[in-house]
Amino acid sequence: MSVKTISPATEELVRIFDSIDFEKIIDHPNILVSANFWEPERYRAARVCYKFMRHIDDLIDNHKAEHKAIALHEKEEFIADVGKWLNMFMSAGRHDPAQAELIDTINRFRIPLWPLEDFARSMIYDINNDGFDTLATFVDYSRGASVAPASIFVHLCGLREENGEYHLPEFDVRDTATPCAMFSYLVHIMRDFQKDYHNNLNYFAGDLMTKHDLTVAGLRKMAFGGKLSEGFRAMMREYYDLADKYRLDTLRVMEKVCPVLDTRYRLSLEIIYNLYLMVFERIDPDRGSFTTAELLPTPAETRERVRKVITGRA
Numbered sequence: 001m002s003v004k005t006i007s008p009a010t011e012e013l014v015r016i017f018d019s020i021d022f023e024k025i026i027d028h029p030n031i032l033v034s035a036n037f038w039e040p041e042r043y044r045a046a047r048v049c050y051k052f053m054r055h056i057d058d059l060i061d062n063h064k065a066e067h068k069a070i071a072l073h074e075k076e077e078f079i080a081d082v083g084k085w086l087n088m089f090m091s092a093g094r095h096d097p098a099q100a101e102l103i104d105t106i107n108r109f110r111i112p113l114w115p116l117e118d119f120a121r122s123m124i125y126d127i128n129n130d131g132f133d134t135l136a137t138f139v140d141y142s143r144g145a146s147v148a149p150a151s152i153f154v155h156l157c158g159l160r161e162e163n164g165e166y167h168l169p170e171f172d173v174r175d176t177a178t179p180c181a182m183f184s185y186l187v188h189i190m191r192d193f194q195k196d197y198h199n200n201l202n203y204f205a206g207d208l209m210t211k212h213d214l215t216v217a218g219l220r221k222m223a224f225g226g227k228l229s230e231g232f233r234a235m236m237r238e239y240y241d242l243a244d245k246y247r248l249d250t251l252r253v254m255e256k257v258c259p260v261l262d263t264r265y266r267l268s269l270e271i272i273y274n275l276y277l278m279v280f281e282r283i284d285p286d287r288g289s290f291t292t293a294e295l296l297p298t299p300a301e302t303r304e305r306v307r308k309v310i311t312g313r314a
Contacts, residue, residue, distance in 0.1 A: 013037060013267065013310055020306075021044055022299035030184070030275040031153060033306060034268040037046035042156050048105045049152050053119055054126050056085045060126050065199035078127045086120045089113060093284055110166055111155060112173075121150070131216070136206040147174065149182035153272075157265040158257075171257050179249035180269075184276040186243035190236060191295040197223030208235050228290065237285040247280065271309050278305050 016037050035046045060078065063070060070078060088099050089106060105111070119198045122144025132138040154177040158169025169176075189196070189203045196203060197220050209215065212231035222228050250273060251292050277295075282288075282295050297305070 034272040115151045119148040146185035147181040150177040154218035183246035
């Protein structure tokens with residue numbers, strides 16, 4: 001009887017998988033789970049960048065969660081904070097160890113500044129606005145809020161390392177990142193309907209709300225346990241269908257890009273797509289409750305989905 005063996009590369013992937021504590025991954029779980037399979041230095045680069053992006057995002061969202069909105073006299077201060085944050089990426093200063101690590105990471109891994117600038121613009125939009133008048137406004141905002149951080153992830157996936165030097169990806173990073181970023185962001189918004197309204201955040205477009213006879217007050221009532229209206233379900237169907245369009249675009253992009261990526265980076269893209277797909281598959285606009293308990297996978301379910309991707313069974 002023959003004994004089936006696995007390659008050293010697969011053994012390494014399994015070892016990394018076994019080392020991940022899925023119970024302890026809280027912030028950006030899909031990104032952290034996926035990037036765990038990279039080489040340690042590249043994974044560290046992702047953590048350094050996302051730590052700084054998360055800092056300014058949380059600063060704004062936490063204020064809105066506590067105070068419901070940003071007062072007019074506070075907006076200038078918050079905009080100044082975003083300017084200081086962006087300057088950390090531009091400055092050549094080395095007096096602060098965290099800033100020095102950030103700048104060194106950007107330089108060594110050749111991370112472009114446009115995702116950081118786009119992200120800053122979306123944060124300024126958040127400061128000046130409490131929602132989106134139209135779906136088109138939301139999509140434009142998403143270029144900074146979602147596509148920008150996703151582009152850093154895709155950039156790091158696509159870097160080619162030769163003799164200790166990193167070379168730029170062979171594909172357009174923004175075009176590659178956009179479909180999956182939009183798919184995941186729309187799924188994220190549907191998944192976190194309850195959570196966002198509990199934190200005084202509204203990501204639904206005003207024109208779609210008006211179309212389906214919905215108000216912020218009405219959505220808040222539903223988020224706190226009220227009966228879901230037919231208008232709410234119709235709006236969620238539109239978001240679901242739009243997410244599905246981006247899902248199909250994501251598959252086409254991955255089919256084009258994955259062949260030029262090394263195994264662990266191709267795997268990371270497949271993992272992050274599948275983790276959002278796992279949530280997407282739970283969404284039922286017609287009969288779902290849209291509760292956090294219904295849509296948020298458990299750590300054990302996340303672990304099993306990643307295992308299936310690694311073994312080629314997803």
